[in-house]
Amino acid sequence: MKLLIIEDEPSLNKSIVDYLTDRQYLCESASTYADAIEKVECYQYDCIVLDIMLPDGNGLKLLQQIKANNKTEGIIIISARNELDDKVAGIELGADDYLTKPFHLPELAVRISAIIRRKNLQGSNLLLFEEIQMDVPGKAVTVNNKALLLTRKEYDLLLYFIINKNRVLSKNAIAEHLWGDDMDMVDNHDFLYTHVKNLRKKLLQAGAKDYIQSIYGIGYKFSIA
Amino acid sequence: MKLLIIEDEPSLNKSIVDYLTDRQYLCESASTYADAIEKVECYQYDCIVLDIMLPDGNGLKLLQQIKANNKTEGIIIISARNELDDKVAGIELGADDYLTKPFHLPELAVRISAIIRRKNLQGSNLLLFEEIQMDVPGKAVTVNNKALLLTRKEYDLLLYFIINKNRVLSKNAIAEHLWGDDMDMVDNHDFLYTHVKNLRKKLLQAGAKDYIQSIYGIGYKFSIA
DNA sequence: ATTAAAACTGAAGATTTGCTGAAGAACGCA
């Protein structure tokens, strides 16, 4: 799961990123309005944590642009206690949740997880695709009710596939989601090839059909037949 | 076993915490509504002791929110004798027990233990998992009916494993439950490694199988096979 | 059919994570 942390204070930004990275999220951070708007326009995230007060532009404007961009990301606003009006405005502009500073990191983590669950799993903990079942909070995968052990990258890959089932995914989009933007994936898709190969092998061995279809020149599509 | 004591009067709070800590509970305390709601949202407890009268908000509202949060914690309400209506309302809102001030600490301890027993042990005193048997009130463990001596951390760890059997537990979740929130576990899981190692060794020596499965990059799962 | 690009594969290093035993520190009890 990929997050964007928009927060200008470096130490807070770092502690948020460290904490969430430790909990298996892939985090990217932005510290200015310009930085943030660029990342939001270029990449896709599962959830965005947005500090309303930014040095070079108002966070509400940023929020508006995110929403205008027709992005479906979940958004959590953080703000100081005396910026209550901004908070209310944020919710009206379509933020999914808010948090007042100072807050505790576990609480932020709980809310992120709740938003992601709401968005991708319709409130359930289980993701189903034919004979494959993913228990997301438990990070456990079963095929025909038999446990299947996946490595972290394999798990992330399968999760991304199932959430985006029946859609053609470019290799760059997948790579971006699994490794973030600091990775040099322009002319090297060997990572992906290897992990797709390993995931396919494990799924087949577990008795699932090969739902990972290669789309020549583009990427993959996860679907039946 | 991890408890949260919500009580605004410092001396009473401290004496409750001291008494229960002495009886091997891991206690955290909150003295205000805001403080309490935050802890409840971030952490997980086995039982919550809640004083209905709080300075900055009504305890009943807090109780309602705990229940709304879909938490499964047991809850004991404490209140002054003249707040009988609140007490009744509390039970109706889903509190598991109540106590009127002033009360004796041993009585509180008895009720906490009863709630935990009801919740985790379905009313029994024994927790069973294959050849392992835990007598919770007696803090005694047997494997194939032969006594097994565990240290406190080992005992707490095994108890947490068995209560959460078949679930993937992150190292952070385990650490939080065994050491509380004041511990700096971000990049140091050596505690856990050592205690898991010692617990495994003792269980194996006693003739039990190794039910503690390591989940690479995440934590552990306690289950058969 | 030929060809060049793209995709796949197995196996090798490199890296990260987990395990271990032993030593030092803290604790509880007499």
Added chain:
DNA sequence: TGCGTTCTTCAGCAAATCTTCAGTTTTAAT
């Protein structure tokens, strides 16, 4: 206070995973 137990720290080793790479197969277009 002193003693034995338990808890924490640490450094070296082992294992799992990730990345790299060279060689092979597949694909689409000529």
